[in-house]
Amino acid sequence: MTVKRKRHMENIRLQKFLAQAEVASRRGAEELIANGHVTVNGKRASLGDKVNSKDVVMVRDKRIIPQKGNVYIMLHKPRGYVTTMRDELGRKCVDHLMGGLNERVFPVGRLDKDSEGLLLMTNDGGWANKVTHPSGNVFKTYRVTVGAPATDAQLDKLSAGVMIDGRPTKEALVTVESQQNDRVVLKIVIGEGRNRQIRNMCEQVGLNVKRLKRTKIGALSLGMLPPGKWRELNEKEVGLVFK
16 A cells, blocks of 8 residues: 655746655755756746646756655564664665566665664654654654563653763663563663663663564554565554654
């Protein structure tokens, strides 16, 4: 199932059109237009021109194809992959898992290399910013396996917030899902997304993380999607992220 996409792009400024098509940055697109390298329907373009999907836009005699529409992806990131589309160190990155997808997308937020679970991918910058910005109040749910024991005092500290890099974390919802002799499985729900936050929180209270898996973003659940696989979200699921 896929999200309904706009068949006809509304009129937008030419420099925004070029930026969305990844021809150049917005500033770079303005320079291309000002220097006479862009035509619209055979005529030299000017700053301030607007275009839609029916217009023929050329940059240095090469036609620019408009972006097909917004794409929203759920990926089950396995452990061992870095959350980037390319890696200068040659490590496995999530782009290697996106076979069969024709549109260019980017990760929404991050999961560190040793973590796994639900990762969102999109080409919609506004939506991605809303998901990741603290003002969006998007909660993330994690299944965290730590070494036993996990005392009530440690869990209370996790819930209340701990100091990381000189700033306290916000309150978290921490519950024990199961407990064995050598490990404890916790469910931790947080409303912020600082770098390696769950791991750092656990380290601050003396808990050793053995496994970390993100299972939900908002009300959107990873479900039974196998590791390393992805699928598009439908329109309802896109909205579940903010519930």
